[in-house]
Amino acid sequence: MDNNFKETVRVKADNINFFYGSKKALNGINMNIYANKVTALIGPSGCGKSTFLRLINRMNDLVSSSRVEGQLLLDNKNIFDKDIDVVELRRRVGMVFQKPNPFPKSIYENMAYGLEIKGIKDKKYVDEKVFESLKKAALWDEIKDRLNDSALRLSGGQQQRLCIARCLVVEPEVILFDEPCASLDPISTRKIEELIIELKQFYTIVIVTHNMQQAARVSDYTAFMYLGDLIEFGQTEKLFTVPKDKRTEEYLTGKFG
Amino acid sequence: MKISEKIYKNVFMVVAFSSLIFLTGIVLVLFIEGLPAFSVTGILSFIFGKSWYPTSTPPEFGIMPLISASFVVSVGAMLFAIPVGIGSALYIHEIAGEKQKMFLKPIIELLGAIPSIIFGFFGMVIVAPLVQKVFNLSTGQCAFTGALILGVMAIPVVCSIAEDALSVVPKSFREASFALGANRWQTLLKVIIPAAGSGISTAIVLGISRVMGETMTVLLVTGGAAQIPNSIFSPVRPMTSTIAAEMGEAAVGGVHFHALFAIGLVLFMITLVLNMIAEYIGRKYRVKLGLDV
Amino acid sequence: MMIKAVNAQKLGFAALFACIIIALLVLGSLIYFIFSNGISSFSWTFFTDIPRKSMTAGGVGPAIIGTIYLVLGSIIVSVPLGVITAIYLCEYSPKNVIVNIIRLSVNNLAGVPSVVFGLFGLAVFVKLFNFHVSILSGSLTLGILILPGIISASYEAIIAVPQSLREASYALGATQIQTIGRIVLPSALPGILTGIILGVGRAAGETAPILFTAATFYARSYPSSIMSDTMALPYHIYVLMTEGTKPEIQKMIAYGCALILLILVLAVSAIAIYLRQRQRRTYG
Numbered sequence: 001m002d003n004n005f006k007e008t009v010r011v012k013a014d015n016i017n018f019f020y021g022s023k024k025a026l027n028g029i030n031m032n033i034y035a036n037k038v039t040a041l042i043g044p045s046g047c048g049k050s051t052f053l054r055l056i057n058r059m060n061d062l063v064s065s066s067r068v069e070g071q072l073l074l075d076n077k078n079i080f081d082k083d084i085d086v087v088e089l090r091r092r093v094g095m096v097f098q099k100p101n102p103f104p105k106s107i108y109e110n111m112a113y114g115l116e117i118k119g120i121k122d123k124k125y126v127d128e129k130v131f132e133s134l135k136k137a138a139l140w141d142e143i144k145d146r147l148n149d150s151a152l153r154l155s156g157g158q159q160q161r162l163c164i165a166r167c168l169v170v171e172p173e174v175i176l177f178d179e180p181c182a183s184l185d186p187i188s189t190r191k192i193e194e195l196i197i198e199l200k201q202f203y204t205i206v207i208v209t210h211n212m213q214q215a216a217r218v219s220d221y222t223a224f225m226y227l228g229d230l231i232e233f234g235q236t237e238k239l240f241t242v243p244k245d246k247r248t249e250e251y252l253t254g255k256f257g
Numbered sequence: 258m259k260i261s262e263k264i265y266k267n268v269f270m271v272v273a274f275s276s277l278i279f280l281t282g283i284v285l286v287l288f289i290e291g292l293p294a295f296s297v298t299g300i301l302s303f304i305f306g307k308s309w310y311p312t313s314t315p316p317e318f319g320i321m322p323l324i325s326a327s328f329v330v331s332v333g334a335m336l337f338a339i340p341v342g343i344g345s346a347l348y349i350h351e352i353a354g355e356k357q358k359m360f361l362k363p364i365i366e367l368l369g370a371i372p373s374i375i376f377g378f379f380g381m382v383i384v385a386p387l388v389q390k391v392f393n394l395s396t397g398q399c400a401f402t403g404a405l406i407l408g409v410m411a412i413p414v415v416c417s418i419a420e421d422a423l424s425v426v427p428k429s430f431r432e433a434s435f436a437l438g439a440n441r442w443q444t445l446l447k448v449i450i451p452a453a454g455s456g457i458s459t460a461i462v463l464g465i466s467r468v469m470g471e472t473m474t475v476l477l478v479t480g481g482a483a484q485i486p487n488s489i490f491s492p493v494r495p496m497t498s499t500i501a502a503e504m505g506e507a508a509v510g511g512v513h514f515h516a517l518f519a520i521g522l523v524l525f526m527i528t529l530v531l532n533m534i535a536e537y538i539g540r541k542y543r544v545k546l547g548l549d550v
Numbered sequence: 551m552m553i554k555a556v557n558a559q560k561l562g563f564a565a566l567f568a569c570i571i572i573a574l575l576v577l578g579s580l581i582y583f584i585f586s587n588g589i590s591s592f593s594w595t596f597f598t599d600i601p602r603k604s605m606t607a608g609g610v611g612p613a614i615i616g617t618i619y620l621v622l623g624s625i626i627v628s629v630p631l632g633v634i635t636a637i638y639l640c641e642y643s644p645k646n647v648i649v650n651i652i653r654l655s656v657n658n659l660a661g662v663p664s665v666v667f668g669l670f671g672l673a674v675f676v677k678l679f680n681f682h683v684s685i686l687s688g689s690l691t692l693g694i695l696i697l698p699g700i701i702s703a704s705y706e707a708i709i710a711v712p713q714s715l716r717e718a719s720y721a722l723g724a725t726q727i728q729t730i731g732r733i734v735l736p737s738a739l740p741g742i743l744t745g746i747i748l749g750v751g752r753a754a755g756e757t758a759p760i761l762f763t764a765a766t767f768y769a770r771s772y773p774s775s776i777m778s779d780t781m782a783l784p785y786h787i788y789v790l791m792t793e794g795t796k797p798e799i800q801k802m803i804a805y806g807c808a809l810i811l812l813i814l815v816l817a818v819s820a821i822a823i824y825l826r827q828r829q830r831r832t833y834g
């Protein structure tokens with residue numbers, strides 16, 4: 001954490017507690033997420049990775065009877081403030097889910113959805129954005145001839161890259177990935193990892209993963225969470241080679257209960 | 258949340274209350290239009306009175322003949338519908354293969370979709386003459402014919418609800434029974450049916466409720482004499498058909514008019530209680546099996 | 551012991567088989583009798599002409615048209631109410647007392663006898679609102695009658711839409727109403743349509759609710775507006791069997807009406823059932 005001063009903080013978690021009903025899922029999380037870096041969240045199942053991730057675009061709003069304490073600053077503005085427009089926030093913070101979730105529509109309609117709901121009708125502009133995003137997501141060559149096919153007919157890996165591309169169309173600043181490769185084969189996984197590394201020059205990226213090699217390959221920073229606590233946070237290289245906390249070490253070496 | 262979103266939410270909520278509004282409206286209407294009848298005749302002599310002569314002078318408004326007719330016909334119908342309906346459900350669920358199921362379930366559902374006027378018509382022109390001939394009666398339009406036709410109409414209701422009840426019995430029950438060396442029939446009798454028991458009773462209660470409310474069928478096939486039936490072959494006039502047949506002749510605002518609404522009220526109360534019972538049993542059943550309610 | 555158990559099983563299965571055979575036989579014989587007797591009255595004039603010579607000649611055109619109007623009217627009434635109720639229950643309301651009250655109302659409304667709906671329509675639409683005996687009053691009454699069915703079908707269809715699609719939409723910055731309108735409803739549409747089609751079948755065949763709210767037993771012309779009373783197929787069957795002076799001739803016309811109604815209802819229900827089965831297969 002020594003070289004932090006070089007980086008711009010994009011998202012700052014300030015003593016976040018989170019509750020599902022009466023169950024506490026996050027315990028006083030403090031953490032910085034740096035601009036144009038990939039931050040990985042790791043930890044055993046149920047430790048609160050997804051919960052934390054879904055706070056950043058306020059997806060947990062959809063869970064009734066959930067409650068949050070503390071502040072989450074996006075560019076120094078608390079996103080839990082009353083005057084925050086959630087819709088606007090979600091345009092700035094995109095998300096890719098564990099299971100590819102294309103809409104049961106055509107590939108093109110999937111891509112254009114984010115612009116359509118903004119009320120943009122300019123066909124030329126939409127086309128341009130759609131094509132550009134497909135190229136960014138390295139999907140263009142594979143599907144440029146079948147834009148009007150149903151998105152459900154794509155392979156799992158293609159669907160996931162479509163979901164990434166779909167999220168790029170709205171020009172987010174931060175992209176959240178929740179185990180994006182969990183349901184994919186090794187080749188598709190490889191492609192998505194390359195894509196993530198490619199994308200970080202334009203975006204700030206947070207990725208939840210159960211795959212240590214993946215965290216090591218793609219991320220610059222890593223956070224290890226356990227039972228709702230943030231145990232350790234640091235540059236990936238350092239955290240993986242010389243973990244400070246015993247629990248981190250045990251988890252990384254697979255000795256964890 | 259933006260203002261427009263809030264507006265949608267509130268408008269939707271108001272609309273969602275429409276069912277409650279209609280239900281309340283129905284209750285209100287029945288009370289407002291029905292109660293005046295009680296003030297003329299007294300509620301007890303209305304319900305327990307043995308003669309229904311709304312148009313003679315002086316008129317008599319005792320609906321016991323109508324209530325008893327409704328019960329005789331409904332109970333008779335269920336005597337037929339329960340074994341056949343539940344038997345069909347068991348067949349579909351336990352014996353029929355996938356292909357047969359694909360064919361049988363829609364057929365049962367189609368049977369349930371046929372309008373009651375068609376059953377009534379069929380009963381009047383085909384079944385009633387048959388009943389008359391077979392039992393050597395002066396008329397085939399009687400409680401028995403009504404019960405028979407209503408019984409047929411209740412088969413799909415009983416069958417489909419019983420089928421639902423059977424289908425949520427956990428597979429593990431069956432496997433445990435097989436593992437203990439029971440054959441399919443024993444498993445069915447000793448394990449599946451008891452496990453689905455209260456679900457099946459829901460089917461029965463809802464079946465009665467449905468049958469009790471049938472109008473056009475009984476109007477056409479039960480004859481229509483407003484007398485307390487002394488045999489299952491007596492012509493009878495259940496509550497529903499009384500309302501349907503006499504509303505046209507009753508002067509709006511007269512005692513007869515209000516009395517018909519009062520019959521509606523009694524009918525509504527009976528079916529409401531039956532539906533509540535069914536809902537209660539059903540809920541307990543799902544809790545018992547550990548399903549969410 | 552073993553043999554006894556095997557015999558009991560054979561006997562039991564045979565009894566269950568008999569049950570299903572009874573159900574099939576009833577359906578078969580009903581269709582057979584109505585078809586074989588009704589088909590003879592079918593002719594072009596039967597469908598298009600008005601009834602003549604006090605219902606012993608001519609056709610049943612106004613009854614067919616009347617039924618179509620009533621069905622359309624009841625759908626116009628019930629579909630918006632039903633679909634919006636289902637949307638509210640699935641998408642907006644937290645699990646609380648309000649939802650339970652609404653669900654209880656829907657369930658109990660579904661159990662109200664059809665003739666009671668007729669009483670309600672008479673007291674409220676015909677008398678209180680002064681819509682008279684008219685297509686309007688009948689449509690409103692029938693609409694309320696089929697409302698619970700539309701709500702349940704829509705509810706099932708909407709609740710079956712995977713949550714992941716909603717999340718995808720929100721994550722792209724869609725508002726709730728956009729998500730509902732562009733993602734949830736289109737995905738639920740086949741299921742909702744199935745419910746609507748079943749509602750059509752139900753509304754077409756119901757008689758008791760229109761007895762005092764919409765139906766007239768004899769019309770010399772087609773209904774001219776939603777404020778006119780109307781003939782309707784199911785009611786016409788009833789009238790033919792209970793009024794008039796030439797029961798034998800009227801019976802054959804009634805067979806014809808019953809056949810039209812039967813074909814209509816069976817076709818419509820078959821389509822709905824087919825749609826639903828196909829959907830189940832696609833949901834896997």
Ligand SMILES: Nc1ncnc2c1ncn2[C@@H]1O[C@H](COP(=O)(O)OP(=O)(O)OP(=O)(O)O)[C@@H](O)[C@H]1O
Pocket residue numbers: 020023025043044045046047048049050051052063
């Ligand atoms: N909607 C919910 N309602 C109640 N509790 C929840 C809900 N979602 C998650 N939880 C609980 O909160 C805790 C954290 O869950 P979360 O999904 O954040 O874990 P995770 O680290 O992402 O796990 P995984 O690696 O399995 O995805 C868990 O104990 C979980 O059971």
Ligand SMILES: [Mg+2]
Pocket residue numbers: 049050051178208
């Ligand atoms: Mg998770």
